[in-house]
Amino acid sequence: xxxxxxxxxxxxxxxxDKVRGATRYTADHVIPxxxxxxxxxxxxxxxRVVSIDTNAARAVPGVRLVLTHLDTAGLQSAGFLMNGGYxxxxxxxxxxxxxxxRGQPIxxxxxxxxxxxxxxxxxxxxxxxxxxxxxxxxAPGAETLAQADSPLxxxxxxxxxxxxxxxxxxxxxVRVDTTFQGPPQHQNPMELLATVAQWRQGVLxxxxxxxxxxxxxxxxxxxxxxxxxxxxxxxxxxxGGFGQKNSLQAHTALVALAARQLDRPxxxxxxxxxxxxxxxxxxASHHTxxxxxxxxxxxxxxxxxxxxxxxxxxxxxxxxxDVTSRLYGIPNFRGRERLVRNDIQTPGYARAPFxxxxxxxxxxxxxxxxSKLGRDxxxxxxxxxxxxxxxxxxxxxxxxVAACLERGxxxxxxxxxxxxxGSMRLADGTLVGWGVAIGAYKAATAPAIARLRVTDTGxxxxxxxxxxxxxxxxxxxxxxVAMELGVPAETVNVAVGNTGAxxxxxxxxSWGSATALPAARQAAMDLxxxxxxxxxxxxxxxxxxxxxRDAGRPFLDVExxxxxxxxxxxxxDRLSQGxxxxxxxxxPEFVSFSYCAHFVEVRIEPRTRRIRVPRVVSVxxxxxxxxxxxxxxxxxxxxxxxxxxxxxEASEVDPRYGGxxxxxxxxxVIPVNADIGSIDVEFIDEPDPVLNSMGVKGLGEVVMVGxxxxxxxxxxHATGRRIRHLPVRIEDLL
Ligand code: MOS
Numbered sequence: 001x002x003x004x005x006x007x008x009x010x011x012x013x014x015x016x017d018k019v020r021g022a023t024r025y026t027a028d029h030v031i032p033x034x035x036x037x038x039x040x041x042x043x044x045x046x047x048r049v050v051s052i053d054t055n056a057a058r059a060v061p062g063v064r065l066v067l068t069h070l071d072t073a074g075l076q077s078a079g080f081l082m083n084g085g086y087x088x089x090x091x092x093x094x095x096x097x098x099x100x101x102r103g104q105p106i107x108x109x110x111x112x113x114x115x116x117x118x119x120x121x122x123x124x125x126x127x128x129x130x131x132x133x134x135x136x137x138x139a140p141g142a143e144t145l146a147q148a149d150s151p152l153x154x155x156x157x158x159x160x161x162x163x164x165x166x167x168x169x170x171x172x173x174v175r176v177d178t179t180f181q182g183p184p185q186h187q188n189p190m191e192l193l194a195t196v197a198q199w200r201q202g203v204l205x206x207x208x209x210x211x212x213x214x215x216x217x218x219x220x221x222x223x224x225x226x227x228x229x230x231x232x233x234x235x236x237x238x239x240g241g242f243g244q245k246n247s248l249q250a251h252t253a254l255v256a257l258a259a260r261q262l263d264r265p266x267x268x269x270x271x272x273x274x275x276x277x278x279x280x281x282x283x284a285s286h287h288t289x290x291x292x293x294x295x296x297x298x299x300x301x302x303x304x305x306x307x308x309x310x311x312x313x314x315x316x317x318x319x320x321x322d323v324t325s326r327l328y329g330i331p332n333f334r335g336r337e338r339l340v341r342n343d344i345q346t347p348g349y350a351r352a353p354f355x356x357x358x359x360x361x362x363x364x365x366x367x368x369x370x371s372k373l374g375r376d377x378x379x380x381x382x383x384x385x386x387x388x389x390x391x392x393x394x395x396x397x398x399x400x401v402a403a404c405l406e407r408g409x410x411x412x413x414x415x416x417x418x419x420x421x422g423s424m425r426l427a428d429g430t431l432v433g434w435g436v437a438i439g440a441y442k443a444a445t446a447p448a449i450a451r452l453r454v455t456d457t458g459x460x461x462x463x464x465x466x467x468x469x470x471x472x473x474x475x476x477x478x479x480x481v482a483m484e485l486g487v488p489a490e491t492v493n494v495a496v497g498n499t500g501a502x503x504x505x506x507x508x509x510s511w512g513s514a515t516a517l518p519a520a521r522q523a524a525m526d527l528x529x530x531x532x533x534x535x536x537x538x539x540x541x542x543x544x545x546x547x548x549r550d551a552g553r554p555f556l557d558v559e560x561x562x563x564x565x566x567x568x569x570x571x572x573d574r575l576s577q578g579x580x581x582x583x584x585x586x587x588p589e590f591v592s593f594s595y596c597a598h599f600v601e602v603r604i605e606p607r608t609r610r611i612r613v614p615r616v617v618s619v620x621x622x623x624x625x626x627x628x629x630x631x632x633x634x635x636x637x638x639x640x641x642x643x644x645x646x647x648x649e650a651s652e653v654d655p656r657y658g659g660x661x662x663x664x665x666x667x668x669v670i671p672v673n674a675d676i677g678s679i680d681v682e683f684i685d686e687p688d689p690v691l692n693s694m695g696v697k698g699l700g701e702v703v704m705v706g707x708x709x710x711x712x713x714x715x716x717h718a719t720g721r722r723i724r725h726l727p728v729r730i731e732d733l734l
Contacts, residue, residue, distance in 0.1 A: 005687065009628040010489050011121045013478045014237075014468070019397040023237050026207045027194040027269045035064060036195075037255055037268040039118035040107040040124035040279065044345045048210070049097040049106055051124050056123035057109050059397035061727025062116035065262055066124070067108040068092045069253060075257065078219030080314045080346065081212075081247040083152070086219030086578060088247045089346030091313045094253060094254060100313060101126065101344050102659030103277025105250060110258045110266055129529040133343040135658045137284050141421030143341040144307065145315065146368040152315050152337070162391050163332030165290075168301035172292025176368045180287040180361035181725035183650035184309070186276055187350045188665055189469075193275055198265035204231045204256055208249070210497070211241040211467045212506040214578035217499045219248030220256060227681035228578075233504075235497035239682060243280065243349030246508050250278045250345075253391035255582035280348025281651065283309035286318075287361035291369045299369070299384045301332040304362060309677055310339045311346040318678020320358040323440050323584065323705075328595060329386035344659055349508060352640070353703040355441050356645060356708065360726065363437035363709035368722060376419070377436050377713065378409050381479020389591040392398055397592040398688040398697070400621035401438055404597035407682060408436070408619040412599035421720035429606040433718025436599050439705025444584035444695035445564035445689070447501045447575045450519035452481065452527050456548040458601040460487055462523065465493040465575070466516040469698055473516060479627055480517045480694070484524035503575045509582055510590040510594070510698030515562070517626060518692040530556055565589065566693070592691050594682040594702040595621040598639070599709040604718050609733040613711060614677035615642050619671045623688040625695035634702045635681045644671045647727050 017023045040050075040057075054066040077092035092637015093105040109120035132140035147159050169175060204226070210216050213233040221228045251268055259266040261317060265433040270278065282717040285308045304324045310316045321335025370380035382402045388395055409415070416435045418424055424432040450464040462481050468474045470667045474494045482489035495501050496516075505515065527544075534556070535547035548556060563571050564583035572580040585592050599617040604610070616639050625631050648669040651660045687695020706727060715733070717721050723732050 007479060007483065007628065008061045008099060010474045010475070010479060012472060012630060013490055014474055015492070022647050025191055025237055025239050026196060026209045027192065029196045030205055031196065031198060031265040033264050034506050035110050035112060035262060035264050035266045035472045036114040036117045037108050037110045037258055038121035038250060039105045039270070039274060040109065040121040041274060042102060042104045042106050043196060044099055044128045044130045045135065047099050047100045047128045047130040047140055049099065050129055052106060053125040054107060056638050057120035060111065060120040060123065061114040063109060063120040064112065065110040067094065067258055068106065069097055071452060072257065074254065076224050077714065078222045079250050080578065081215060082317050083314070086215040086248045086547065087251060088348055089311060089314050092223065092253065094353050100311065101277065103274065105254065105278065108254045110262060132578040133658050135342050135344055135653050135712045136655055137309060137340050139342070141657060145339040145341065147337065150315055152317055159327040159337060160333060160335035162390060163299045165303045165334035166333040168332040169292040169303065172300055173295040174369065174372050175290065175292045176365050176367045176372060177279070179369060179724055180289065180364060182285040182357035182360070183726060184284045184653065185282040185350060185645065185649045186651050186668060187242040187272045187281065188668065188670065189240025189242055189244060192268040192272060193279060194268060195252045195255040195263060196267045197259040199260050200651055202230060205234070206231070206252065206256060207234050209238040209245055209335055210235045210251055211238065211245045211508050212247055213467065213504040214254065215247050215501050215506060218578035222254055223253040230686045233499045235467060238467055238469040240352045243353060243508060246349060246506055272665065273663040276651065276660045278345060280346065282350035282353060283347035285357055287358065289361050289365040291365050292354065293369055293373060296391065297373050297375050297380060297383060299313055299328055299330045299366060302330045303334045305336040305338050306358065307338050308348055309342050309344065311340050311344050312344040315339055316346065316348065318354065320354040322442065323355045324358050324362040325391050326386065327359065327438060327440055328384040328390060328718025329390055331572045333390060338637065351641060352441060352704045354704045355439065355701065359439055359705045359713065360709040362713050363706060367713040367716065378405050378414055381405055381438060392586060392591060394589065394591050397443065397691045398623065400684045400686060401595045401597065403684055404595055404619040404621055405438065408479060408597040408599045408617050410429065410615040411680060414599065421717055430630070431604040431606060431681055431718040432716035433602045433716065435710045435712070435717055436597065437706040437709035437713060439591045439596045439598065439702055441510055441698060441702035442516060442585035443594050443691055444509045444513050444582045445692065446505045446515040446582040447563040447567065447571045448505065448519035449559060449561050450514045450522035450523040451502055451557065451559050453555050454527060454548065456545055456553065458491065458545040460485065460492045461495070462520055463501040463629065464516045464520050465503055465505045466496040466512055467504070468496050471512065471634055471716045472627050473507070473512050475630050476513055476627040477516055477520050478521045481524045484521055485528060505575055506580055511582055511700040513626065513696045514692055514698055517694050517696055520561035521694055522562060523558050526558045526560055527556060530558060536706040556681050557705060590690060592697065594623070594697040596702050596705045598710040602711060602718055604733065609730045611647055611728065612692045617680045618703065619682045619684065620703065622699040622702065623691065624695040625683050625685045626694065626696060631683065631699055632681050634699055636679050636702030639679050639707050640671055640676055643675065643711065645726055646708035646711040650727055683711055
């Protein structure tokens with residue numbers, strides 16, 4: 001650490017490789033004898049395959065194998081990640097004739113070249129028995145499931161209730177009663193899903209871009225009836241995950257099966273349109289938010305009711321109200337979360353999966369309430385800040401919401417805002433709106449094991465559970481170890497995403513730093529101590545390399561472990577079985593969240609109503625910032641995504657046929673460079689005093705929370721219109 005206690009702003013340790021094109025992603029791997037695969041998918045929304053004709057596919061020159069559900073005897077599903085299994089859903093395609101959703105794989109064609117595999121897959125013909133479908137929240141035939149009806153464990157799918165919200169609403173001086181609709185959205189990481197599978201002497205090696213190498217490994221072991229030591233998974237670099245790559249994918253076992261049958265390595269790169277239908281996504285959700293305040297402007301009651309899409313085959317655990325119940329110090333809160341079952345693949349986590357849209361609904365309502373009270377939206381939020389966790393009464397490990405709002409307001413120049421909607425026009429008639437919203441996201445922690453080796457040739461090798469998806473975890477780990485050992489960060493070799501090294505817990509839920517860094521730091525501290533012992537009698541100021549040489553030791557190894565406060569030692573057994581083992585936001589002694597405040601300016605062209613976002617100011621409370629460079633980058637990415645979610649993104653559904661009709665990034669509209677103006681990022685950078693020894697919370701997801709409602713609120717300020725759905729488009733403002 002530098003003199004002021006801050007970590008240095010070092011470049012990404014993998015930056016040079018990335019810009020030189022030296023970083024190899026899964027699809028870049030070429031192995032001698034490699035065959036190429038392509039999937040054929042169902043063209044009905046629900047039903048079963050009656051017959052499947054693969055003759056034309058087999059006749060394509062170069063096609064070596066066509067697998068269908070008739071070729072999978074003896075395999076079993078890896079199960080659903082959120083219910084004791086390892087897959088993104090419990091349904092493993094091609095284990096039977098049933099079709100649960102449009103786009104479900106029905107055949108895998110393998111050929112000497114990708115072109116032949118693609119041609120073959122296009123020639124697979126199936127006949128089906130079709131059934132009626134429901135693919136939207138309000139469709140007839142969609143089954144709605146309340147918490148009481150769910151067989152899921154209650155804490156995983158729980159209504160959040162404190163006090164008497166309905167009673168307090170009745171007597172509140174001022175009330176708002178609002179709805180909000182969130183559309184389905186797809187993450188679209190730049191790197192496509194892909195698998196390279198190879199069997200050698202009964203051992204399966206799989207390269208697969210994943211946030212959860214251990215689940216891929218144990219999932220494949222379960223599918224093939226192998227012991228986990230017969231499977232290894234390598235995922236050293238991932239080109240974006242965002243929750244889509246958090247478990248075993250639908251295609252991975254099929255590629256491994258083909259490789260076993262052909263006795264050749266096989267590669268599949270899943271086309272974008274198929275990913276829209278065969279991986280998790282952010283499902284549609286519908287929100288009702290009712291708020292009440294007393295005459296002094298203190299919020300006294302809130303009700304937040306949510307309906308959320310899931311598949312027919314899986315019940316997804318929800319936690320929308322986990323965050324909205326803690327945004328403010330509201331003493332009476334009732335959350336209610338319901339699942340609506342549709343004929344879709346199981347949706348899942350997508351960056352701030354619940355928090356982004358839950359807080360969008362809630363913060364829009366808060367803005368409306370502040371308006372009704374005639375209060376400034378920043379002052380109103382600060383006045384309603386929480387002193388302790390309203391649900392449990394426990395203290396927050398750290399909470400700098402008010403500081404985020406105050407610093408953001410100052411940077412943004414909020415004091416120049418005029419209150420009335422439509423009051424800040426430019427001379428040419430352009431409507432200007434300034435909006436604000438806060439965000440929160442659980443500060444979670446998972447168990448981690450770190451192994452550290454230093455050698456007498458100056459090598460430093462650290463291996464720890466984690467996955468590099470571009471968020472910068474390698475850089476943060478290297479920085480942590482380098483600071484502790486007093487060596488340059490670029491000399492630290494970091495191994496992540498490798499099941500052959502140490503157990504690899506799912507990297508998600510924004511717990512990557514709070515999980516890997518304390519373990520890596522502990523290993524470095526232990527190693528420093530060992531070195532001190534070893535070099536005790538020698539001259540001071542020697543490097544680790546010199547100490548080892550002087551002691552005649554070629555290398556020194558240590559292993560350290562870290563787990564969340566309150567977690568038992570047995571959590572490491574779950575870790576080694578590839579099962580989700582994260583803790584938080586509620587710990588035995590405290591409750592832990594990261595926070596942010598976003599300030600947004602929108603400009604709306606008076607005739608076309610085109611909405612632009614020329615500037616955003618974001619202030620983040622994520623505890624200690626270990627890697628300023630990559631942290632800032634994460635914030636910019638999250639703000640861009642928030643702009644996309646507010647103004648562009650929706651996965652379009654045709655209720656007659658199912659599936660998603662804009663299944664590519666030409667028609668699934670995301671912001672381009674010209675859509676993004678200034679994004680000014682500031683960190684509170686106060687270490688959390690109790691969550692872990694480094695004071696780090698989480699950052700990746702909280703950054704996106706609150707961006708969309710700040711934009712929606714700014715649009716109201718510009719136009720006087722309260723839009724109650726995302727995305728907000730030109731036609732909403734005509
Ligand atoms: Mo994140 S959506 O928890 O990978």
